[in-house]
Amino acid sequence: MESPHTVHSTERLEQPASREARGRAAVAAARRIVVKVGSSSLTTPDGRIDSGRIRDLVEVLASRRTLGQEVILVSSGAVAAGMTPLGMRARPRDLASQQAAASVGQGLLLAAYTAELAGYGINAAQVLLTVEDLMRRVQHRNAQRTLHRLLDIGALPIVNENDTVATHELRFGDNDRLAALVAHLMKADALVLLSDVDALYDGNPSHPDSRVVGLVADPDDLEGIDIGSAGRRGVGTGGMVTKVASARIATEAGVDTLLTSAANARGALAGEAVGTLFAAASGRRPSARQLWLAHATAGRGSLVLDPGAVAAVVGDKASLLPAGVVDVIGEFSAGDPVDLRDEQGAVVARGLVNYDSAEVPDLMGRSTRWLAREMGPSYERELVHRDDLVVL
Numbered sequence: 372m373e374s375p376h377t378v379h380s381t382e383r384l385e386q387p388a389s390r391e392a393r394g395r396a397a398v399a400a401a402r403r404i405v406v407k408v409g410s411s412s413l414t415t416p417d418g419r420i421d422s423g424r425i426r427d428l429v430e431v432l433a434s435r436r437t438l439g440q441e442v443i444l445v446s447s448g449a450v451a452a453g454m455t456p457l458g459m460r461a462r463p464r465d466l467a468s469q470q471a472a473a474s475v476g477q478g479l480l481l482a483a484y485t486a487e488l489a490g491y492g493i494n495a496a497q498v499l500l501t502v503e504d505l506m507r508r509v510q511h512r513n514a515q516r517t518l519h520r521l522l523d524i525g526a527l528p529i530v531n532e533n534d535t536v537a538t539h540e541l542r543f544g545d546n547d548r549l550a551a552l553v554a555h556l557m558k559a560d561a562l563v564l565l566s567d568v569d570a571l572y573d574g575n576p577s578h579p580d581s582r583v584v585g586l587v588a589d590p591d592d593l594e595g596i597d598i599g600s601a602g603r604r605g606v607g608t609g610g611m612v613t614k615v616a617s618a619r620i621a622t623e624a625g626v627d628t629l630l631t632s633a634a635n636a637r638g639a640l641a642g643e644a645v646g647t648l649f650a651a652a653s654g655r656r657p658s659a660r661q662l663w664l665a666h667a668t669a670g671r672g673s674l675v676l677d678p679g680a681v682a683a684v685v686g687d688k689a690s691l692l693p694a695g696v697v698d699v700i701g702e703f704s705a706g707d708p709v710d711l712r713d714e715q716g717a718v719v720a721r722g723l724v725n726y727d728s729a730e731v732p733d734l735m736g737r738s739t740r741w742l743a744r745e746m747g748p749s750y751e752r753e754l755v756h757r758d759d760l761v762v763l
């Protein structure tokens with residue numbers, strides 16, 4: 372009988388067991404690896420940094436480096452680590468309090484890593500990134516250059532989102548997708564996501580009938596799987612949803628991804644049969660901006676396209692011009708991500724818009740030539756440039 376996770380794509384010739392073994396071997400043999408650890412694995416039930424867990428993790432990472440692997444750690448836990456010192460009993464909901472907690476907690480977190488890594492003669496290097504650092508070309512190159520230099524000098528980069536300056540609009544919130552984009556940025560050979568659950572399950576992991584999914588060879592394999600939100604303790608943010616999204620970003624970028632618990636870190640990094648392997652896709656690697664637009668962000672508003680514009684954007688991969696827009700929904704500013712919808716409401720693409728929503732009604736349906744003549748040459752620009760656009 373077919374298991375619910377049987378591979379369906381006719382394009383895939385490799386047997387699942389062989390693909391899984393190849394992926395696990397790739398993790399063990401990776402020249403460069405990104406390891407992400409979540410808040411739920413780094414904090415004790417009473418909300419302190421779990422120094423035993425940090426010690427164990429550092430020991431595993433140091434041993435991988437001895438084997439010649441370059442390691443980049445993406446560590447959450449700043450908000451969780453700041454909660455107890457600030458007398459917060461639950462994870463704060465508002466952004467300002469989360470930022471305050473992160474500001475206090477990030478220092479404590481780095482101090483804990485620094486102290487443990489010093490025992491192995493390794494310098495801890497704090498790297499705080501925002502969404503924009505990974506999206507905009509100049510910042511993107513800066514981040515890449517810094518990380519390369521840190522690896523060259525033998526430091527261990529410890530990446531987190533720069534929570535204190537991240538805004539509601541441009542924010543990862545969880546570090547799963549940030550880790551996938553860092554893996555892409557640094558052309559890592561593998562990504563390992565460490566959480567408080569040992570694998571992806573086909574249902575609620577606390578339910579006795581739920582089974583481990585050993586291999587996800589294709590996004591279709593996730594059909595019918597109940598991918599839930601964060602665990603009971605409530606210190607993590609995205610739950611399985613953002614881990615699966617992260618795995619999708621990484622695998623589309625050609626990076627084999629393994630999901631397991633922090634307790635299984637040693638085995639996972641050694642290629643043992645633990646956790647869930649998300650197999651890397653073959654083919655062209657999309658840009659970081661395309662990956663982010665497609666998987667890591669939601670549109671702030673929508674532009675509704677007439678059928679000709681849909682055909683141009685989707686079929687011909689053309690820029691979106693004001694002439695093909697029939698409606699604007701929601702409020703957004705120039706530079707924001709927006710959804711492009713057909714007249715039936717389906718989202719067909721997502722892109723970074725070049726105008727504020729308030730400007731769009733005056734431009735809609737107008738030719739570029741008319742706009743330049745009547746409104747000035749600066750209005751000749753596309754509504755969404757094709758380089759800032761991803762078809763969904």
Ligand SMILES: Nc1ncnc2c1ncn2[C@@H]1O[C@H](COP(=O)(O)OP(=O)(O)O)[C@@H](O)[C@H]1O
Binds near residue numbers: 410596
């Ligand atoms: N299908 C599933 N398989 C495994 N875990 C799941 C699933 N659906 C929801 N979860 C929950 O996701 C949680 C991990 O997410 P989260 O708490 O955000 O962790 P982290 O802090 O490591 O990012 C697990 O504790 C688990 O309860």
Ligand SMILES: N[C@@H](CCC(=O)OP(=O)(O)O)C(=O)O
Binds near residue numbers: 410449450
């Ligand atoms: N940047 C935040 C990450 C938030 C968070 O909880 O992420 P995660 O545990 O990966 O779901 C922090 O350090 O607290």
